[in-house]
Amino acid sequence: MIKKSKKDSTDSNRIEIRLSGSGGQGLIFAGVLLAESVGIYEGKNVAQTQSYGPEARGGASRSDVVIADGPIYYPKSMSLDILIALTQQACDEYYPALKEYGVLIVDSGLVRQLPTDNAYAIPFTHIARTEVGTPVVTNVVALGALAAITGIVNVKNLEKVLLSRAPKGTEEKNKLALSEGYKIGKELLKQRETELVERF
Amino acid sequence: MIKKSKKDSTDSNRIEIRLSGSGGQGLIFAGVLLAESVGIYEGKNVAQTQSYGPEARGGASRSDVVIADGPIYYPKSMSLDILIALTQQACDEYYPALKEYGVLIVDSGLVRQLPTDNAYAIPFTHIARTEVGTPVVTNVVALGALAAITGIVNVKNLEKVLLSRAPKGTEEKNKLALSEGYKIGKELLKQRETELVERF
Amino acid sequence: MAEENQIQKVEPAEDGEEKAKKEKPKNPNPIVIFRRWCKACGICINLCPKDVFDADEDGYPVVARPFECTQCSICWLHCPDFAIKSTEK
Amino acid sequence: MAEENQIQKVEPAEDGEEKAKKEKPKNPNPIVIFRRWCKACGICINLCPKDVFDADEDGYPVVARPFECTQCSICWLHCPDFAIKSTEK
Amino acid sequence: MSENNVRLFQGNEACSFGALAAGVNFFGGYPITPSTEIAEILARELPKRGGHFIQMEDEIGSIAAVIGASVAGAKAMTATSGPGFSLMQENLGYAFMIEAPCVVVNVQRGGPSTGLPTKVAQADTMQAKWGSHGDYNPIVLTASSVEDAYYKTIRAVNLSEKYRNPVILLLDEVLGHMREKIHIPEEDEIKIVNRLKPTVPPEWYQPFEITPTHISPMAGYGEGYRFHMTGLTHDPWGFPTAKSSEIKEKMDKLMLKISQNVDDISTYKEEFIEDSHIIVIAYGITARVAQQAVRIARHKRFKVGLFQPETLWPFPDKGLKKALENANLAIVAELNQGQMIREVQRLAPKKTKIVGAFRYDGELITPDEIVNKIKEAN
Amino acid sequence: MSENNVRLFQGNEACSFGALAAGVNFFGGYPITPSTEIAEILARELPKRGGHFIQMEDEIGSIAAVIGASVAGAKAMTATSGPGFSLMQENLGYAFMIEAPCVVVNVQRGGPSTGLPTKVAQADTMQAKWGSHGDYNPIVLTASSVEDAYYKTIRAVNLSEKYRNPVILLLDEVLGHMREKIHIPEEDEIKIVNRLKPTVPPEWYQPFEITPTHISPMAGYGEGYRFHMTGLTHDPWGFPTAKSSEIKEKMDKLMLKISQNVDDISTYKEEFIEDSHIIVIAYGITARVAQQAVRIARHKRFKVGLFQPETLWPFPDKGLKKALENANLAIVAELNQGQMIREVQRLAPKKTKIVGAFRYDGELITPDEIVNKIKEAN
Amino acid sequence: MAVASTVVYEYLRGKKKFPHVWCPGCGIGIIMGALLRAMADLEIKKGDVAMISGIGCTGRMPVYCDFHTLHTTHGRAIAFATGIKLSKPDLKVVAIVGDGDGLAIGGNHFIHAARRNIDITTILVNNKIYGMTGGQYSPTTPTGKFATTAPYGNLEHPFDAYLLAKGAGANFFARSSVYHATQLQVLIKKALLKKGFSVVEAMSNCHTLYGRLNKEGSAVQMINWFKDHAVNVNIAKKKTPEELEDKFITGVLWEDNRPEYSEQYEALIDRLGGRKKEEKPEAEVVKQ
Amino acid sequence: MAVASTVVYEYLRGKKKFPHVWCPGCGIGIIMGALLRAMADLEIKKGDVAMISGIGCTGRMPVYCDFHTLHTTHGRAIAFATGIKLSKPDLKVVAIVGDGDGLAIGGNHFIHAARRNIDITTILVNNKIYGMTGGQYSPTTPTGKFATTAPYGNLEHPFDAYLLAKGAGANFFARSSVYHATQLQVLIKKALLKKGFSVVEAMSNCHTLYGRLNKEGSAVQMINWFKDHAVNVNIAKKKTPEELEDKFITGVLWEDNRPEYSEQYEALIDRLGGRKKEEKPEAEVVKQ
Ligand SMILES: Cc1ncc(C[n+]2csc(CCOP(=O)(O)OP(=O)(O)O)c2C)c(N)n1
Ligand SMILES: Cc1ncc(C[n+]2csc(CCOP(=O)(O)OP(=O)(O)O)c2C)c(N)n1
Ligand code: SF4
Numbered sequence A, B: 001m002i003k004k005s006k007k008d009s010t011d012s013n014r015i016e017i018r019l020s021g022s023g024g025q026g027l028i029f030a031g032v033l034l035a036e037s038v039g040i041y042e043g044k045n046v047a048q049t050q051s052y053g054p055e056a057r058g059g060a061s062r063s064d065v066v067i068a069d070g071p072i073y074y075p076k077s078m079s080l081d082i083l084i085a086l087t088q089q090a091c092d093e094y095y096p097a098l099k100e101y102g103v104l105i106v107d108s109g110l111v112r113q114l115p116t117d118n119a120y121a122i123p124f125t126h127i128a129r130t131e132v133g134t135p136v137v138t139n140v141v142a143l144g145a146l147a148a149i150t151g152i153v154n155v156k157n158l159e160k161v162l163l164s165r166a167p168k169g170t171e172e173k174n175k176l177a178l179s180e181g182y183k184i185g186k187e188l189l190k191q192r193e194t195e196l197v198e199r200f
Numbered sequence C, D: 001m002a003e004e005n006q007i008q009k010v011e012p013a014e015d016g017e018e019k020a021k022k023e024k025p026k027n028p029n030p031i032v033i034f035r036r037w038c039k040a041c042g043i044c045i046n047l048c049p050k051d052v053f054d055a056d057e058d059g060y061p062v063v064a065r066p067f068e069c070t071q072c073s074i075c076w077l078h079c080p081d082f083a084i085k086s087t088e089k
Numbered sequence E, F: 001m002s003e004n005n006v007r008l009f010q011g012n013e014a015c016s017f018g019a020l021a022a023g024v025n026f027f028g029g030y031p032i033t034p035s036t037e038i039a040e041i042l043a044r045e046l047p048k049r050g051g052h053f054i055q056m057e058d059e060i061g062s063i064a065a066v067i068g069a070s071v072a073g074a075k076a077m078t079a080t081s082g083p084g085f086s087l088m089q090e091n092l093g094y095a096f097m098i099e100a101p102c103v104v105v106n107v108q109r110g111g112p113s114t115g116l117p118t119k120v121a122q123a124d125t126m127q128a129k130w131g132s133h134g135d136y137n138p139i140v141l142t143a144s145s146v147e148d149a150y151y152k153t154i155r156a157v158n159l160s161e162k163y164r165n166p167v168i169l170l171l172d173e174v175l176g177h178m179r180e181k182i183h184i185p186e187e188d189e190i191k192i193v194n195r196l197k198p199t200v201p202p203e204w205y206q207p208f209e210i211t212p213t214h215i216s217p218m219a220g221y222g223e224g225y226r227f228h229m230t231g232l233t234h235d236p237w238g239f240p241t242a243k244s245s246e247i248k249e250k251m252d253k254l255m256l257k258i259s260q261n262v263d264d265i266s267t268y269k270e271e272f273i274e275d276s277h278i279i280v281i282a283y284g285i286t287a288r289v290a291q292q293a294v295r296i297a298r299h300k301r302f303k304v305g306l307f308q309p310e311t312l313w314p315f316p317d318k319g320l321k322k323a324l325e326n327a328n329l330a331i332v333a334e335l336n337q338g339q340m341i342r343e344v345q346r347l348a349p350k351k352t353k354i355v356g357a358f359r360y361d362g363e364l365i366t367p368d369e370i371v372n373k374i375k376e377a378n
Numbered sequence G, H: 001m002a003v004a005s006t007v008v009y010e011y012l013r014g015k016k017k018f019p020h021v022w023c024p025g026c027g028i029g030i031i032m033g034a035l036l037r038a039m040a041d042l043e044i045k046k047g048d049v050a051m052i053s054g055i056g057c058t059g060r061m062p063v064y065c066d067f068h069t070l071h072t073t074h075g076r077a078i079a080f081a082t083g084i085k086l087s088k089p090d091l092k093v094v095a096i097v098g099d100g101d102g103l104a105i106g107g108n109h110f111i112h113a114a115r116r117n118i119d120i121t122t123i124l125v126n127n128k129i130y131g132m133t134g135g136q137y138s139p140t141t142p143t144g145k146f147a148t149t150a151p152y153g154n155l156e157h158p159f160d161a162y163l164l165a166k167g168a169g170a171n172f173f174a175r176s177s178v179y180h181a182t183q184l185q186v187l188i189k190k191a192l193l194k195k196g197f198s199v200v201e202a203m204s205n206c207h208t209l210y211g212r213l214n215k216e217g218s219a220v221q222m223i224n225w226f227k228d229h230a231v232n233v234n235i236a237k238k239k240t241p242e243e244l245e246d247k248f249i250t251g252v253l254w255e256d257n258r259p260e261y262s263e264q265y266e267a268l269i270d271r272l273g274g275r276k277k278e279e280k281p282e283a284e285v286v287k288q
């Protein structure tokens, strides 16, 4: 599903993923979960980086995960294979970095203007609030969807890592969030495939 | 009377004088008086430097004055034309730096072991104490003697500078000290010349 | 130190309500929230002695009971974001 | 604070003389000046309550009246140069 | 949580656990982005192991406490970034003077001044060597991956103990905060070096003894040796001296213990050097970018190699000279306005054209930028 | 007391009166040997002239007060030596960042650390350029006689005002304390430069305006302009920015205002260069010694010339390159273990053999030592 | 007393810099409001004020205020301010410092400015934590409280800024909190009027870090905590130490009337006739 | 109490380093004697003591004392000592600081060590001047007195080290003078016995500089001045401020019993089971 980076012939199956939004949405944590799942449990090389303003809280925030079979030299993203955007600002800012056939996943509640109709728009925050009862797990819902849509990470591994890293007492909510995200991701994927089939 | 430095053919009439003793004997002040007299009032070039330990007080102290008609490049002494030593330690330490025909002037009360019989030994401290009433002016007595013996500075200029630099209220004592030093210097010089005449 | 006690007097927490009793402006828009600066911290909503504000679904204050406002000033003095203006003072 | 007052009691300035009355050692060399360390500051000479020292012409202390010494310790406690030893304590 | 001791670590985490593995048992610090995690981790981990953590009132106090602990016998470390590193310079000079083993980690951010706290730079390259007054001889290490940060921290501690010399570890914001997999070795796989201890009777002990290696044994406090140390230039006993001969002896000792051991201290990595007449020179995080760039360029049939100093100071003069023997183009990639390039200018043969690939806008340089420099300059 | 305005001055005295002549009206400092006389003289002289002197609690506070006064509108200065200079590094970087004109005099003594408070050295040569973190561009002047100290202090103040940049004046213990004759010029003989003031309406005023010269006008406090300044990397308005383009613009501005004006800033002196294939390179007090050495050596029929950088940073690259064009031997004389020599190594033609004449035992190098180096190496 | 909602806007860099960087609900904004209202009360002109800060969340305040503003290095605000005040004695000089900035790294300048009694009004924003760097303990973090560098509870004792300032010689010290916005404003006004070194300690909420690490709740909860734990200095005098255990004392805690430094210095200049410029440097120094 | 003339020699580096560098009559030597006698009284072993100083005439003291001695940088003695004490809690740690060293450039470490209440005995040699650098005013130079940088009389107010230390949280503060050598010894003994941060301020004579610049006479005259102007704290309580105008108060001025830092830290290690070495680093950090 994900195309291999054509740009750099030296990397073996390099995939670049960006999780973006605003500070406090837990994107760095989500990046860590993703990196750890893929890196530790799926034997790939990973490099997770981030960028944040001096304000640390509130401002724009992003977390990048680079995945490859071989060594990762340049640890940051060059052109994204996958972009998750949880705010309009993030979507506007980072969409240009997405590859031609890259995958865009957005929070449909917060990103109203989509730069392409080729995006997966899912109301993560809304799902977190309504299905799990707290917007705090929005990031985990998004991760679940990511796993379902892109298949770059096994959702079981994500769950393992999530349970080991999540603060005590939040395990159930996190688990639920992950599976809700996964579920809607799968649904959407199916729907999209149907659409594609219909289109062509 | 003073031989021109043979060592360095580039300097015109370079003369190096060292005033040495222990901290608190006012040697730096004496060096300044000498330098100012020769430099400002006698139109020569001068460079006055000093060296002292971190203790600032008590330890060894020395003040060098280099005098020349032309520019003074190297500002410190290389080989001394004149050495005034007010302590045994200073005499022992610096005598080796004195040129073969250099002039050695010591405080005969404090320097008991003379490295040469070719020295002018004068009881500066004693004179200061007995003739002027305070050992504080020992340095000035020595300056007077220096002027008399070496002729490198006009004692009138020394007096001018001394009076302008001396703390208020000490003018008379300083004047007296200078003339006492000058007097004994002249006497000694005469006596020495007689001696020399006698010897040869 | 005398003035110290005066300060206590004007302390909103102690006196807000008393003042509120005296005068009730009938302005339908006594208080304006400057949404672009507001960060939905909830301070105004919670500190208003007259419960003038409701929170919208994103937590932003909405002037729900304008006629209750006594212009006691507590909300704007405590808004960390300078996002509250009174139309009266 | 009780011990504070005791401190005042052993204060040389207040008590030196009293003690001195009690005991008078007859040692002819009760006090030794270590000349190499002494800097002729004059403190011992001036602080000695029994005026044991004279100054020589360079200002160095000389034990001039040894039999007056009461071993009150003032001199060596105040010698900044550790240049005074008692032969008795 | 992990398989086979493989962990996902931040660079700062790797540095912290590397320090613990090397035996660091004292950390004195003051928070500053992007190094703070090191303090936070060690605040948690040290007391669990009987070690000591203290957050001092500022960086001046931090390095002072670290040196104090070192002299008393601890393996001591601090971590900071530019502003704190600048504040440490006076006492860092003191540590060099009294030859106190200790490690200072500088996780570089954008400067000058407060600059760019959350953005990357490598602009303390020169400061790491010249930041304090007077002549002194820092050992400065770098790291280019999270795993490397772990091992370089261990090496930093070991070198500081071996040479009785402060060691500076220059990391950067990207490396400090990025996460990668790292394999944590077993304890017995890690070589640990401890400072030389005196064996002479206490009366004979000279804390700055002149020895053939220029390294003097160092007793800790309470180990039966009492001695004096001072930041004033001193004799072998540690007492201030004003004698020219003793001053020179001390200064030579400080210099020689490093300069005579450059081959032991100074390391570098090379890739594709043999057949290349274009050499890219880069350290730390930039070296990784260069690794990629070199591969891209070689793919495009440029004969490009990479020279990566692992030790910045003493600079691997010999290695670079050799690497540049056949080079007619050297590209120096660094995240500053041109610092390491001066060393290259100093060392390169005249025929070598030297070009800087500098980036100093807070972002990591990209492989393409380096490749373009190669294309342009070739 | 003097004839025709000729005085016998100490180097530190000359520096102090040079500062007053240049219009310095604020001094914040902390005593340290061998610079203290500057503070003492200005404590006495400044209030007599309506200026302000303050002894701060330390050197960090001193440079802070100086920068504060400068921003407020004063011509401000401080003086220190190695340990204090090290402590100033963080705030010095701040001064570069906010482009505050000010002068820091460093009367060098022996280092590292407390070192040799009363002895001479030139070992802060590199620190003067690289002592603070991040990229910045100091102007560093030197002086080699008491009279020179007077004029170089004036020049330091003028350059700082002209380029809105801190200027460091590197003196040394010998020069600071030595006395020589100096002719004090009439006031109208002294050229005084004042910082550019804004002329735009206050609303338009950008304290870091991008201009063709890269120098931005600077308003003082209370002069009708209100503006913000920060040590964070900032935009032309003085507000923090995280935009790469703005960051680069700022960094380029800082660099270019100096690098584009090297010819105006950087000066040097030459003697006997034309016919010489041996060049002695020395600055400050050592240059005087070299002057003598060169004369002695020429007397001995060596073809020796002298190149004396008056501006250490930016280093007079062009001048030195030219001076070394025909040189097969360069002798670099300095009172340290080899600092300026690295610049010579960087700039010299390959054919030139480069030899250091270093002295670092607290004493001034002698003409004979330099002459001997010439003999040996030739 | 200005409580009008609009007075502050005159002093804000409203067009450029808002919304500000602080977290939703952060007390620093409330303190800034109180300060600006105090300025308004005193009708101080914007061009007559120099506002100097160090580094920290608190240190960002000058960005938003339309004075002569200088955002300096961590801990050094008061030292910079000293140079400004001394060289331009007519300016009203305000230093804005955090508890880490002003009392940890900047502690020395704090006590020396107090000793010197130089006319700087210092607003100390005490949120008991290093906010900007993410929650390390500060010199005002109470013993036992948690911080990222105090994972087992803080072992250190906090400063009482009042005792420290007084011990160092400050001329004026007052304390209030973000809950007591009006009192804060009055106290700042007094401080601004006071000649000499004056400190107003404003207790502030950092719910994002201190609050979260110590389970003290949201901004609102923390602000209400201040309401419940403040005791006015006059009332405190009648209470036992036990009753005051977990309370903090507000009001003017200390006031003195020592001569102010910059005034003294100007008097010295006058005494020496330094107002009119002299023609030539008088050059003479002798050191024996 | 040791007043024997010989006890001190056990603690001196007598063979190597005497005569010492201080001026004839300088009080620092007297203070050093009192300190060493206090050590003797307590039978403290030389190998159990770490003595740390900064830079200044005072800072030279460790050269002469046969302990673990560390002569550090100007102002930083207490920060170095903090590292030593924390890493080797069994040592008796003594910091020797001058008034410039300890209170000007080193003021921050002084107040923070006091706040932290770490077990360091600080001997503050207050000669009211920067001795080593030749007589500049210090933070304890009284207003109006002369110094080389105060040619028109000092405009600044001096610190009262007692108020400063107390305000910062010190556990113990005592003051005496070189005249009161025996009292000084007793007070230092108390300080050495006291757990926590303790300060003994020893008023000393710098006749060479302070005395000369202020016409206060010789060492002997200055020492006698201390005799005439000391008031014991108990007596002082009964006096009016006017009566105490030009006096200084001696004795134990302040004592408290707050928990000591390094002890607390050791207890934390015990609590965490840190005494026995763990096998492997436990590696996990998450920051959201
Ligand atoms: C020299 C230096 N050290 C450390 C830092 C990192 N730093 C920035 S702000 C800060 C602490 C801020 O705490 P505080 O002063 O309490 O302000 P707050 O953020 O809580 O308002 C620190 C340690 C720095 N910028 N400079
Ligand atoms: C960083 C630094 N600044 C300044 C100095 C110069 N200095 C050495 S000692 C001293 C003052 C000493 O005064 P004090 O602490 O009172 O000690 P005293 O000599 O009076 O005993 C100063 C300013 C220094 N060594 N280091
Ligand atoms: S002014 Fe604000 S706080 Fe007061 S009653 Fe009106 S809305 Fe409520």
Ligand code: SF4
Residues within 6 Å of the ligand: C033, C037, C038, C039, C040, C041, C042, C043, C044, C045, C060, C061, C078, C079, C080, C081, C082, C083, C084, G025
């Ligand atoms: S207090 Fe201000 S920022 Fe907070 S919710 Fe109300 S208007 Fe918005």
Ligand code: SF4
Residues within 6 Å of the ligand: D031, D047, D048, D049, D050, D051, D052, D068, D069, D070, D071, D072, D073, D074, D075, D076
């Ligand atoms: S012990 Fe000393 S002071 Fe006391 S009486 Fe004897 S000589 Fe005098």
Ligand code: SF4
Residues within 6 Å of the ligand: D033, D037, D038, D039, D040, D041, D042, D043, D044, D045, D060, D061, D078, D079, D080, D081, D082, D083, D084, H025
């Ligand atoms: S007190 Fe000591 S140093 Fe002074 S004169 Fe007496 S013996 Fe000598």
Ligand code: SF4
Residues within 6 Å of the ligand: A057, G021, G022, G023, G025, G026, G027, G028, G057, G058, G127, G131, G132, G205, G206, G207, G208, G209
């Ligand atoms: S981190 Fe704390 S102090 Fe900083 S802005 Fe947020 S709430 Fe305020």
Ligand code: SF4
Residues within 6 Å of the ligand: B057, H021, H022, H023, H025, H026, H027, H028, H057, H058, H127, H131, H132, H205, H206, H207, H208, H209
């Ligand atoms: S200068 Fe003063 S403090 Fe220093 S040794 Fe001399 S008398 Fe003592």
Ligand SMILES: [Mg+2]
Residues within 6 Å of the ligand: G056, G098, G099, G100, G125, G126, G127, G128, G129, G130, G131, G138
């Ligand atoms: Mg804070």
Ligand SMILES: [Mg+2]
Residues within 6 Å of the ligand: H056, H098, H099, H100, H125, H126, H127, H128, H129, H130, H131, H138
């Ligand atoms: Mg002192």
